[in-house]
Amino acid sequence: MAIRTVLRLGDPRLRRVAAAVPAEAFGTAELGALLADLRDTMAARDGAGLAAPQIGVPLRLVIFGVTANPRYPEAPPIPQTVLINPLITPLGPDRSNGWEGCLSVPGLRGSVPRWSRIRYEGLDAEGRSLSREVAGFHARVVQHECDHLDGVLFPDRIEDRTAFGFTDELAAAGLLAAGLSPPEQ
Template sequence: MILPITIYGHPVLRKVAKEIDKDYPELQKFMDDMWQTMYFADGVGLAAPQVGRSIRMFVLDCSSFAEDEPELEDFKKMFINAKITERTGDEWAMSEGCLSIPGINEDVTRSESIKIEYYDENWEFHQEEYSGFAARVIQHEYDHLDGILFTDHCAPLKKRLLKGKLTGISKGLFKAKYRFTLAK
């Protein structure tokens, strides 16, 4: 089922998400719904808070960027209870957007490489290292689990310039091809 995307201004996007266990209610269905929702909305990643659930889970499919980074050819992963344990390398800026903040893209500076621990959809534990675009997307989605949005990384002047647009988005003044949920 395609779930509605939670839009900027909704309090669930600012909560620190909770860890889950493999007995989480209807977990397999929720994982399937996350994939379906992300693909329907043309996203590269989607975190559970973006569909209204404050749990530590996100999905990624970076395979569409394999032309620039061949190691992303089959990069499709589910991250449950993820924890970034290290951020290294030079920080670099790249334009980012977010399904929860439609119509806004801004340069965000992030670490070049990360180390992360997580469980996959089969509850197998992984400790892995990523760099480049994969590291960037993981950091973006991971931020959602801590109540952080990409606009929080913008410089103070840029944040002030975005304030009006963000307020409009929180009131539903945007266009999106997907279903969404606003704060009440």
């Protein structure tokens, strides 16, 4: 449908808590068009995911998925997923740090702690229940995208401020693999 502008850090719309998608929205042309715009926008930027608030739509809706992506050469595949009105539950106490970026925070990366294993639940594009238990990169992507629904961006989660900076500078310092840019969600 259309590639939308991705809001950037500093835009106050990124800090708002998104509203639930109402039941009457499922099956509408408006929801279908929004999903198409999210997919087109994510694909145009080689993203792993995108939340509706990132394109200025304050609804609790995210999309994510990775197959063969030049920005994620070593990432395991994640099925293309629409997740509406999500709920995330950690599965155990383990957390891990991983480098993250964001289409709304271009050019910057940071090491962010996330739950290692989670269950996510919500609705798919047709309003059917969806529930998965995931770990690793898949769990990280879902947590990152769902944070956007609560007005949280990855820099808010960074605990070690020395592990945050511009991609090129982090790579030059040896903190990131040479020639490999960590993914922007």
